Amino acid sequence: MEESSRIAGPARLRADARRNQERILVAARAVFAEHGIDTPMATVARRAGVGVATLYRRFPTRDALVRAAFAQQMETCGRALTEALADPDPWRGFQRLVETVCELQREERGFPAAFVAAFPDSTVEHARVREQVERDFTILVRRAQAAGALRADFHPSDLAVALLSHCGLVTALPHDRSASRRLVAYLLQSFRAEAAHGALPPPSALSLSSLPLAADSSRRQQPFRA
């Protein structure tokens, strides 16, 4: 392929690289869904029909591969937050955000594992995006609380608690959509101001920015290293 690329010029090279990249991402999603995101990189390469060296040239770390494989899902999560902030009814915005992210977790079999992954190789740019998510979600929470819809003792980290629990449920029961919908409905009702009943235990120190609520834009803009 390197040979034919050199003959056909840079346009052909880019087309080949893009095709390879797409094959790798499709294979990664399938393998991650079946065996989890800890599956050896060699398994992904084999499924994609590319060499391990090619895989590593495109995705030097597993984190980079996991993030690229689910970039679209992570982007949908990020967009849901933007839309929630734009909704004139902050509770409706909040509710739709939770439902959208949970629907993705339910419908995309490999995504829950990617969702709970820690991504230790985060870039500075990525950290900035995540801080922005944290700030935006806190604004949404304040607005929904000011409107009297969201309970006053809701803490932004509770979203992370809810999403990680839901991830756990859909991982344990990947085919039980009713269980997932039921949990989401209960959690949303428990977050309503009317549901408040006595003091809650103190919130977790969990940070929302540890969750892929924002697509990693730095990663997506990165040119192919073919």
Place this chain on the structure above:
Amino acid sequence: MEESSRIAGPARLRADARRNQERILVAARAVFAEHGIDTPMATVARRAGVGVATLYRRFPTRDALVRAAFAQQMETCGRALTEALADPDPWRGFQRLVETVCELQREERGFPAAFVAAFPDSTVEHARVREQVERDFTILVRRAQAAGALRADFHPSDLAVALLSHCGLVTALPHDRSASRRLVAYLLQSFRAEAAHGALPPPSALSLSSLPLAADSSRRQQPFRA
């Protein structure tokens, strides 16, 4: 050991067998907590310092080993249900049951994985115990609903949904007790009659008897096969 046992008679044999068994169960809990319940049996044998053959003689299947390792935890779950039924305040009984099982899931690192395991080798006796659990829990639910404390649209399968979600959370965040306590508080508040707000989606077909809410008494009464 077989040699020394024969010399010292059946009492010594039983003592040796019991010591081996205890060593295996301690090793199994440690290995399952660290690497999950899918860890190769050979790893458990190595950690326990016994041969693989000895391990298989005691526990012919992984299910049998997992169940024996967490028999005490499963028994605590079963006892919590009995106590809940005995409580004159059915809502308090219900609440304590959920809190007790979730506390076990939170404090015993290997237990959540055992809790969600399917145990395909269930015995007839075991199935009977589980049906009893299902019946007992349904009685508790009806009583708490009749008292006006538990919402009328709560379905017994919702307990399984709640416990599996909590399992997922403590597996993702094994050291974050606040997150676990916060989820349990939210779920319990969402189950209260006052929290009901509009129709819930239809309940899951999930059966409570797929969860180890009852100790497998058939297993515990089984004599050593030394």
